[in-house]
Amino acid sequence: MFLGIDLGTSEVKLLLLDSAGHIVGTAGSALTLSSPESLWSEQEPANWWTATQDAVAKLRAAHPMAFAAIHGIGLSGQMHGAVLLDEADAVLRPAILWNDGRSHAECEELTAAAPRLHDIAGNLAMPGFTAPKLLWVKKHEPDIFERVKSVLLPKDWLRLQLTGDKVSDPSDAAGTLWLDVARRDWSDELLASCDLTRAQMPRLVEASEPSGVLKPELAKAWGLAPEVIVAGGAGDNAASAIGIGATQPGDGFISLGTSGVLFVVNDRYRPNPASAVHAFCHALPQRWHQMSVMLSAASCLRWFCTLVGADEATLLAELASFSPNDSAVNAPIFLPYLAGERTPHNDPFAPGVFHGLKAQTTRAHCTYAVLEGVTFGLADGLDALRAAGTQVHQLSLVGGGSRSHFWAQLIADAVKVDIVLHTGSEAGGALGAARLGWLACGGAIDAVCTRPPVAALFSPDPQRHARLAPRLARFRDLYQRLRGA
Structure with missing residues (x-):
């Protein structure tokens, strides 16, 4: 054991x-x-x-x-x-x-x-x-x-x-x-x-x-x-990567925990600090990785739960019949910078913002905006990794936020990459840590660091991506207008 x-x-x-x-x-x-x-x-x-x-x-x-x-x-x-x-x-x-x-x-x-x-x-x-x-x-x-x-x-x-x-x-x-x-x-x-x-x-x-x-x-x-x-x-x-078997160059995942992380494995040291991309050592010898980090991710949803006095399950259930067209008309734009931001802005003073509230705006619209804002922050991070020369076609989703299929599909639509959920993906770093303990006791990497079974696959929908594009543009423009204000 x-x-x-x-x-x-x-x-x-x-x-x-x-x-x-x-x-x-x-x-x-x-x-x-x-x-x-x-x-x-x-x-x-x-x-x-x-x-x-x-x-x-x-x-x-x-x-x-x-x-x-x-x-x-x-x-x-x-x-x-x-x-x-x-x-x-x-x-x-x-x-x-x-x-x-x-x-x-x-x-x-x-x-x-x-x-x-x-x-x-x-x-x-x-x-x-x-x-x-x-x-x-x-x-x-x-x-x-x-x-x-x-x-x-x-x-x-x-x-x-x-x-x-x-x-x-x-x-x-x-x-x-x-x-x-x-x-x-x-x-x-x-x-x-x-x-x-x-x-x-x-x-x-x-x-x-x-x-x-x-x-x-x-x-x-x-x-x-x-x-x-x-x-x-x-x-x-790095431990989460071991937990989902991301050990080879090009393997990657998104972690929706307190922070939001986009992680891709490299076979060599590839720094690109100009884009606020992190270049770190991986948890295996002769492996490195690039990483974009947003400081608030699933923690934004927990914050909103506290703000409105509702639990996460209740808020997510309200999105079950949510119309994408309705979101484009009535949902505000949310900047998820509750603790400042790293990639791509490196701005500790970046604020969290709800912008575009209307009389027609409901709690469900705001919940949607929170999920969308975190998703757009991940899209910014993926663009920074792509600018650093990293290409990905599929990303695993781990962390507490991976429990929401609505959020997984939203991420796939926004970043135009297949998103995969694995059995036990919410275990995150704890599973990777246990596997590292196994390796230290003599386990072989190929036998220990396997990919958990696929529980669900979310492929990007071109129409939904097209609907999200103008909102992503507004999201980015809003940050630039508020920067330093």
Whole structure:
């Protein structure tokens, strides 16, 4: 048995996988965000560990015999977060997360201080990345910066609790702006630009390699045998790719989670920072990937549910008989930039907007506009990838948003690409993490990283695409008109 632990933004998810590749069970425990000031997004690492322990208890109670047979654990986690530790490995302040926008000024400072940043790291300096966060701490919390002995990414802090070891992997480390992405190793040059050294960074292993073993006292408390291997693990998107079998060049997927991600596998390092496209290491050796990221995706729908006091299922049910012609006439345009935006705008100040409300506008129109706005953001990301030379003809859909067939068809129509749903696609990074645990225990890539069965296929409809085209043009024009306002 193999356990996948996915440390997300809104939930810690656990998945139990058997040696035939079947999902035995899942469990989760919710997390909350803290935003003490505008543009800030933080979490207490201690809450990640509490949630993990809670989810372990649930999974163990539901599947006691299978859980006891675990001999490999894989990790997946939200990328870019800065967990700062002192000499005694105590957390110095709340973790600054991937969707935190406070360090926009430090991005400019980093770009000036590291002239080769784009060549080495393959990415623009954006507030979401880890390096600008440390420059912000250095400037605004110098007493804390002086005490920083180690900097860990979220999943790697969780690994520290599991194994006692400080280790990361290239796929996650690539999102720090301190990694030489082509060489898959820390860059002393980029670290020095932040007054840091590799001594403050975790050791690197490939995502599919062993990183350590579960602490004996923890293995005993969880009812597991000694010497349970913990894999290097991966950033959430690279782990999701492993979960749906996206391992070969040209394989790709869309993730509709808190953020929206469009991910395509490459056989070499292909940076294109000018289009705000990310070039990262994949979770397998000698594999890289390009990625576009929008900071708010399925989280836009959760936000709207809270706003109108209705659950997601109710709102989506209201779209069952929704007319595309009606949407073109009465639905507003929605800009999904509730936390700013990355690809293609790199604009932490981009606002969320409903534009074009009328007396005839209903709640269903606004729900439709939210789904459409996120879809149009994905279309912008795909255009950026295409401009970087990436071609795709089919994309898998994963994450919580993949439960909506209406949304899947809307995406297919907007981007003119076949969208595929796989059985268990909502498992996302947790399945990939479990598979990485399997690989670390000696599993073969071809046997482990198979594509799950196809549950549904959504092909683009030319007429619906034509109806969406003028609304996409209005969507893009609205952002440009509001930029900097």
